[in-house]
Amino acid sequence: MSRIYFDNAATTSLDPAVLEAMMPYLTTNFGNPSSIYSYGRESRLAIENARKSVAKILHAHPAEIFFTSGGTESSNTAINAAVRDLGCRHIISSPIEHHATLHTVEYLHNHLGVKLSYVNILPNGHVDMQNLETLLANSAEKCLVTLMHANNETGNMLDINAVGQLCKKYNAVFHSDTVQTVGHFPFDLRNTPVDFITGSGHKFHGPKGVGILYINENIKIQPFVHGGSQERNMRAGTENLYGIVGFAKALEMATTEYDNASRYVRGLQMYMMQQLKNTMPSVSFNGDPCGKSLYTVLSVNFPKTDKSEMLLFSLDMNNICASGGSACTSGANQGSHVIKAINDNADMVTVRFSFSKYNTKEEIDSVVSKLTELV
Secondary structure, eight states: OOOEEOBTTTOOOOOHHHHHHHHHHHTTOOOOTTOSSHHHHHHHHHHHHHHHHHHHHHTOOGGGEEEESOHHHHHHHHHHHHHHTSOOOEEEEOTTSOHHHHHHHHHHHHHHOOEEEEOOBOTTSOBOHHHHHHHHHTOSSOEEEEOOSBOTTTOBBOOHHHHHHHHHHTTOEEEEOOTTTBTTBOOOGGGSOOSEEEEEGGGTTSOSSOEEEEEOTTOOOOOSSOSSOHHHHTSOSOOOHHHHHHHHHHHHHHHHHHHHHHHHHHHHHHHHHHHHHHHOTTOEEOSOTTSSBOTTEEEEEEEOOTTGGGHHHHHHHTTEEOBSSOGGGTTTOOOOHHHHHHOOOTTEEEEEEEOOTTOOHHHHHHHHHHHHHHO
């Protein structure tokens, strides 16, 4: 049986056309972008063209786009800068953020004494907006609000505009981890009240090890990494040339294909949900899959039995790749902090299936029939 890959929220395969765009920069055009001779200038031009392309797609200014090693570095940069450079002494986050955010805010709280509050999460996995406003209204210090646009485990989506308006009202800085949505949804950053957003190439068929940080032009921060004048003095270190070219190409392709691909992938998500309900009435779903939700993710609860406790391993033995909650902690496997926060039920085993344009309904049929055997 060939491998079925249903873990696209963890990472996606590199699109062949993206690899093709990257190849010249892995071979002949290898010049250092900081060098003044023609080899270096060609590399510099490739990076600036990539920046313009990304900015145009996100409706931002090229000067607001900075290339990084990925979402984790981008979020660390933004959150640390908000405290260090923008005077935020109170961080408001949520218990269901990605660890790139959670561990950063916990560190600042524990080591620098920054106040830390977590907004309530409703039973359907959405952020309690009234509670967010209460936290902002009652804060004596300037706040940083850091809330993700789409949850990587449940797929729940935040109303980024509504949160941004609240932050404006209470003069708070707003950072949103948009790693699951850049490349999956259209953005209009000129008309979105947000100070920082993040992106990661490997979530939409681009290369690993490259991401972006959008810094609104009204915000002035210091670099997180020191040592050179790259990225307009914002990020030291020789640029990941072929990664940056690949990121821009993958984002261009995702944008061109958005209408068809999103409809197709949403169809797969709904189809799997329906097939599971039909064959296993005892399953339930986390979050709000039929409402404000990411079309790539389906988080499924199976009743706990001797068989289902080993479900992920059994799927793996059958060449099916899925994850238990979030893949970024699968090595440690202490269960998912996200699922605990919204559905702390010891009698359930949760598996996240996440889809891409390369998946098919036939694969879903195979997985559902295998699950029926395993559960």
